[in-house]
Amino acid sequence: MLSQIVSALGVVVGAVIACSAYFYFSNKILDLALPVKDGDIRAASRNLNRRALVRPWLFIGPALFLLIVYLVYPVVATFILSFYDRTGLQFVGLANYKWAIGDREFRQSIFNNILWLAVVPAACTFFGLVIAVMTDRIWWGNIAKSIVFMPMAISFVGASVIWKFIYEYRGGNDVQIGLLNAIVQTFGGTPEVWISIPFWNNFFLMIILIWIQTGFAMVILSAALRGIPEETIEAAVIDGANGWQIFWRIMVPQVWGSIAVVWTTITILVLKVFDIVLTMTNGQWQTMVLANLMFDWMFRGGGDSGRSAVIAIIIMLAVTPIMVWNVRRANRELKGH
């Protein structure tokens, strides 16, 4: 055990040093290759110009390399692969897309994904906003916020274990040790195997993501709420608005931009959601979503790169409008600077 820790520590330190060394020595070499000496002024100014031309790319090079190899190239390669057969060698045209449209499991996944997209971002944003409004008004609000925010630190797998325990079902006359079934039983209901009830089980899985992500929405929206000018709300209070009206007519419109940011961020997250479904049901009992179906086809029966590529492309298409909106927003912001 100890030798493993030591060797792990060794590679960790080595990797970090190697990375730092790149930046240090590449800059050093550039300075040596294009010297700026006092003697020859013309050569010096020419070299200075050349340095200024090269140096940004030394700085940005590793990042750009990683972005291209790990994100840009795969998008292109996946698109191309989606027209090839399972081995990626034989061109099959639109066959994979046709398969997808006809596949029951694929349609089930699309349906479930839409369900997730309809429920989770809305629920997180709504709860986040309500909790932000309420916790901003009480003295122990920050403690409450920390607790609601806490699941953000927990992995989806960890969260799945936590909630699987809540949903735990014991058959026969055994004592229910799952909290949900114990509560149901106390109120005279019948305990159920919650995660295997088709259709409704999707919602039981969504609750996990809502539990994790509401804290994120709350933090962002709470900051946005603080930005609302005091006078606006004062004026509303004087005009006799009640709490409900202040919330819907003043607060919500004022933080609309942040609501959009939160909503889209969680939407992207939902499209990528993988761990929860894998650990809770592995797609059984009609809970399959696109990300899991794609992973499944990547390895099922030795893997089918064509079919999984099609599913990846569908996920990508769903994200594209958000991507365009993001870039536009960033551009506007840059011009504003």
Place this chain on the structure above:
Amino acid sequence: MTAIGSYFKIGPARLFVHAAVLLIVIIWLIPTLGIFVSALRDKDQIVVSGWWTAFVGSTQTAAVRLGTPDQQKQEGATYVISGNVLEGQTGRAVKAFGNRIQQPAAYKAGETADLGDGETLQINSDGSYRYVKNAAFSPDERPKRIYASVSAPPEFTMANYKTVLTGEGIGQSFINSLTVTIPATIIPILIAAFAAYALSWMEFPGRGLLIALVVGLIVVPLQMSLIPLLRLYNEIGNLLGQPSKTYPGIWLAHTAFGMPLAIYLLRAYIAGLPKEIIESARVDGASDFEIFVRIVLPLSFPALASFAIFQFLWVWNDLLVAMVFLGTDKDHLVLTGSLNALLGSRGGNWEILTASAFVTIIVPLLVFFGLQRYLVRGLLAGSVKGG
């Protein structure tokens, strides 16, 4: 007092807010509490009672036999068998007892029960009893069987942790997770900070386009990258005669996947640093490398810290990237991976699952509560701007 503050101070509305927030906090806390408590319980108790009963202790009905007739002592006209029904069990107490299974708690502890036939029985809460008869117990009589409800105090144990840390591969996975996470947190910060500096303070053609690319790539789903990268890794592995699933491989993958957000967050911060400082350093003849290392890096500490926390949590909690690029064999399994494997193989063994889950979430929780301030700051820098 602010206007909203005083508005909400009005009687019932304010009370309602307190009650509602309390309810929310309880709902959010309880799931995690459940596994924390269960992981500390005896594994036999986890399956017979809900974890929420762990704090109050449990009461169980136990069948006990009293002493045999040969232990009887004569006291005047009566014969007495005495002893203790809780022999060898510390910390427990008798609440009630009875002599018929239908009424196992017919008499309270300390009460004298009239059992008929001139027999009486008294059991005290410490377990000591006196079984009295007005005649001798006949020697061939079987020892009396009675029922007692025995309360046990809350009991907690570290045994489950010992089991998972030594026996279930969780200890090894913990080291693997650290080996993956630490470089995958530090390297992207370094690379992204250099890039962010170049994108904020160096003039070069294509800068605007690169910024747009970074922003666009923030939302590219990870799933897109898996198949082409897996192929690339296999080819490179074949070429070098090395296995394709290595730590450097996963470090680079995490670094790259965290890169767009890292550059975006750090650029927003670094571009906002005061122009005068950087320009005066340039006038003094400092190179960009020196400016970056001596001025920008120290000044950007808050932004670097907040991104570091993000990346740390993200990498530590990741399952997909680790499954694809590091594999699922025992030597390379990270914590999330082994927890997932345990869910499959030990699905009903809650003592194993809860203790393992605790081990996987304790590090991120410590990081989270220790550095929450920075985490929130980072979130706000990225999302609220322009919102």
